[in-house]
Amino acid sequence: MIPFCSLAAAAGPFDISSAAAKRFLAESGPKSGFVSALSEDADNSVVPREYLIGGGDAFQIGIIGLPSHEYGATVDPDGNLYIADVGLIALGKIPLTEAIAKIKRSFRASLKDRYDVYVMLKKCKRPVVTLIGAVSNPGSYRLDGTRRLLDAVMQGNQGQLPAFNEANLRQVRCVNGDSAKTYDLLKALSGGDASQNPYLYTGDRIEVPNTGASICIGGEVTGLVQGRIPLVPGETLGDVLPMLARRSSADTGYILFRRAGNAPRKMPLPEASSWVLLDNDVITVPSLPGFGSQDTVLVSGEAARPGTYPIEWGKTTAQDILDLAGQGTPQASMRRAFIIRSNKLAPPGTGYPPSKANPLAPTRWASASGALVRPEINASLNEMNGTGDYAVISLESNPPSGVKLESGDEIHVPRKEDFVYVSGNVRSPGAYPYKSGEPLGHYITSAKGYTNLADKPNIVVMRYYKGMAQMLDPASIEEGDVIVVPASVENKRVTTVYLPLAQTLAAIASLALTYIAVTRAR
Numbered sequence: 001m002i003p004f005c006s007l008a009a010a011a012g013p014f015d016i017s018s019a020a021a022k023r024f025l026a027e028s029g030p031k032s033g034f035v036s037a038l039s040e041d042a043d044n045s046v047v048p049r050e051y052l053i054g055g056g057d058a059f060q061i062g063i064i065g066l067p068s069h070e071y072g073a074t075v076d077p078d079g080n081l082y083i084a085d086v087g088l089i090a091l092g093k094i095p096l097t098e099a100i101a102k103i104k105r106s107f108r109a110s111l112k113d114r115y116d117v118y119v120m121l122k123k124c125k126r127p128v129v130t131l132i133g134a135v136s137n138p139g140s141y142r143l144d145g146t147r148r149l150l151d152a153v154m155q156g157n158q159g160q161l162p163a164f165n166e167a168n169l170r171q172v173r174c175v176n177g178d179s180a181k182t183y184d185l186l187k188a189l190s191g192g193d194a195s196q197n198p199y200l201y202t203g204d205r206i207e208v209p210n211t212g213a214s215i216c217i218g219g220e221v222t223g224l225v226q227g228r229i230p231l232v233p234g235e236t237l238g239d240v241l242p243m244l245a246r247r248s249s250a251d252t253g254y255i256l257f258r259r260a261g262n263a264p265r266k267m268p269l270p271e272a273s274s275w276v277l278l279d280n281d282v283i284t285v286p287s288l289p290g291f292g293s294q295d296t297v298l299v300s301g302e303a304a305r306p307g308t309y310p311i312e313w314g315k316t317t318a319q320d321i322l323d324l325a326g327q328g329t330p331q332a333s334m335r336r337a338f339i340i341r342s343n344k345l346a347p348p349g350t351g352y353p354p355s356k357a358n359p360l361a362p363t364r365w366a367s368a369s370g371a372l373v374r375p376e377i378n379a380s381l382n383e384m385n386g387t388g389d390y391a392v393i394s395l396e397s398n399p400p401s402g403v404k405l406e407s408g409d410e411i412h413v414p415r416k417e418d419f420v421y422v423s424g425n426v427r428s429p430g431a432y433p434y435k436s437g438e439p440l441g442h443y444i445t446s447a448k449g450y451t452n453l454a455d456k457p458n459i460v461v462m463r464y465y466k467g468m469a470q471m472l473d474p475a476s477i478e479e480g481d482v483i484v485v486p487a488s489v490e491n492k493r494v495t496t497v498y499l500p501l502a503q504t505l506a507a508i509a510s511l512a513l514t515y516i517a518v519t520r521a522r
Contacts, residue, residue, distance in 0.1 A: 046124065046146055048096040051199050054079060055092075056125030057145070061103060064116040072122065086110050093201070096121060127200050131156035133208035134167035148197045149174060150185050152206055165211055168230040173207040174198070184232070190225050190243040215240070215277055219285035220250035231277055238273030240283070249287045256284040295407035299325040300466070302332035302413045311405050318400035318411060325411075333416040333479065338465055339393040339403065340410040392465045412466045417480030422447040424485035425454040434479040443483055455488040 055077040063069040075081050079092015081103070089106050091099045100119045107117045124145035132138045135156040143152060149172065154161060162169065169185040181198075188197035213231040223245035232239070237255070246252065255272050258264045260280050267275065295313045299306050304326030311321065318339060328334045393403060395411075405411075419431035420443050427448035435442065440459065450456060461472045462482040474483065 046096065046121070047194070048100070050194060051096045051124075051145075052093050052201055053091045053096060053099045054125050054127065054145075054202050056123075056127070056202075057091075057121065058123035059099075059103065060120050060122040061107065062118040063107070063111070064118055066115060074123075075125070125202065127202035127204065129200050129202075129204040129206060131206045131208070133206075134210045135162060135208055143200055145200065147200050149183055149200065149206065150188060150197050152200055152204075153185065153208060156206075156208075162208065164227070164229045165214065168209045168211045170230045170232050171209055173209070175205040175207065176201055176203050186225065186229065187243060190223065190245070213279035215280070216282045217244065217285075218282070219256070220247045220287050221245060221285050222247055231279060231281075235277050236273065237267075237275045237277060237283065240277070241269070241273065244285065246285055251286045251288045254286070256286055258282040258284075297321055297405050297407070297409040297411060299411045299413070301337075302329045302415050303327070303411075304329055311407065313407055314404050316405050318395055318403040318405060321405065321411060322400055328413050331415050332413045334413060335396055336478065336480070337395040337400070337411065337413045339395065339405075340412060340466065340468070341391050341393060341406065341408075392468065392470060410466075414466075414480070420477055420479065421482045422485070423482055425451045425487055426485050427451055434477075438477065440474045440477060440483065443477065444485075450485065453487045455486045458486055460484050460486075 053075060055075055058072065058074040059081060061071040061073075061083075071083050071085075073081050073083050075091055079090060081089045081091050083089070086106050089103060091102065094102070100121075103119050104117045108114075126142050126144055128140055128142045129152050130140045131152055135153060136158050137156050139156065141152065141155050143155065153167075153169070153172065157167075164186075169189075170187075172183050172185055174181050174183060183196045183198070184193075185197060187193045211230045213233070214228050215231050216228050217226050217240075221244050225240075225243045225245065237257075241255075252269070254266055254268045256264055257267050257272065257275070258281070259278065295311050296308050297311050297316075298308050299321060303322075306325065309321050309324055322334075322337070328337075395403065418434055420434050421431050422443050423429050426444060427450070429447060432443055432446040440461075444450065459474050461474045461477065462484060463470050463472055463478065464480070464482070472481075477483070
């Protein structure tokens with residue numbers, strides 16, 4: 001029989017209650033068979049058949065019927081578990097289920113009598129992994145061993161899922177020693193395929209590639225898998241369709257398919273499933289015949305009840321929806337509420353953005369004959385699209401009861417602002433208390449006046465609408481506005497032309513004097 005041995009097991013950051021395990025032990029009694037469990041310090045998210053044992057994993061082992069015989073030990077960096085009375089047990093990189101069975105066998109071989117052995121994972125390892133590629137903060141991270149590949153990717157991207165059009169989450173490569181595997185995190189997210197989202201292991205190098213080839217998915221779908229998503233080489237429609245979350249209005253008998261340069265095709269699902277996809281293919285899930293889709297708007301910001309609300313296009317007003325949303329919270333500035341209405345620059349006849357009449361809209365503005373507009377106009381449109389100033393409907397200037405809503409509108413209720421911000425060529429830039437009705441000069445005076453470099457005729461006021469900005473005339477200042485005082489053109493010439501030229505001439509003169517001095521010295 002093994003002599004008494006007790007080693008303290010380290011407590012881990014996990015919170016599973018072991019009441020069920022203790023109850024099972026009490027009911028089973030000695031010599032009723034081998035039993036095992038996770039301890040109260042181990043995380044119940046661990047799937048024993050998937051979790052791989054490595055350095056830092058700690059076990060607790062008990063001999064049922066011999067309460068004084070309890071063992072605790074931690075797996076070393078080489079993957080071995082050492083217990084003085086049993087010996088060395090090699091456990092490295094095998095599933096938890098197999099590790100538990102192996103520990104039991106080792107103890108059973110050392111026991112004189114047949115006793116039940118209770119094995120539990122007391123504490124999980126904390127592996128160090130390295131993340132590189134298309135994430136905002138690549139580097140090395142130490143994470144809990146219960147975390148998976150997706151957790152590491154999000155850890156390296158400020159806790160956010162990277163955008164599919166930037167990061168190819170469908171071909172994330174995990175390298176460890178001589179082993180290299182590629183995982184499709186989109187399958188893990190859309191269908192819960194755990195095999196595509198493995199547990200982290202010490203030494204993993206995770207490579208997130210940039211998105212290259214991609215396809216566009218639209219129509220009667222919801223969830224993550226819509227819009228532009230990365231394409232895996234050789235992938236078929238049959239590989240992609242199971243990842244789609246279809247709305248109840250979706251027609252599951254066929255899909256609409258479009259390839260660049262070709263007319264749209266209506267494809268029955270059996271035929272579509274074997275179709276090999278190429279870069280820039282467009283897949284649209286159509287709606288059922290006669291099924292009226294629900295038009296909706298989004299209410300965001302400091303509304304009492306933010307969320308998505310149904311509307312009757314062209315009849316429901318902004319006031320109707322604000323009433324449903326409970327107006328604003330105590331922090332809301334209802335006076336400054338506004339509507340964001342995007343894609344108003346889409347030219348007629350192009351079908352952009354996708355509509356009920358044309359679900360296979362092109363992904364960029366174009367016409368059959370070539371250029372849509374003259375280059376200089378197109379540049380202006382791009383600038384407007386970038387700032388978004390065309391998309392804002394102020395509910396201060398336009399009474400909410402008179403604004404008819406369209407599907408896709410967003411009503412945003414901003415938070416109250418107590419300041420106006422003065423930036424640029426003033427003596428003391430910063431935030432100054434907002435006073436209703438005060439003109440531009442009041443805030444310039446608060447900022448200690450202009451500097452000698454200020455370009456006073458070209459002052460602009462920037463007003464922000466949930467990430468979008470408008471450049472406004474400074475005649476009327478509102479709470480939260482940013483007053484920008486630019487540098488004069490003359491100063492720009494001095495700093496960008498005359499000063500660099502003077503510095504260059506001075507350098508040449510210095511070089512010439514040095515040459516003359518050296519020549520005379522000879």
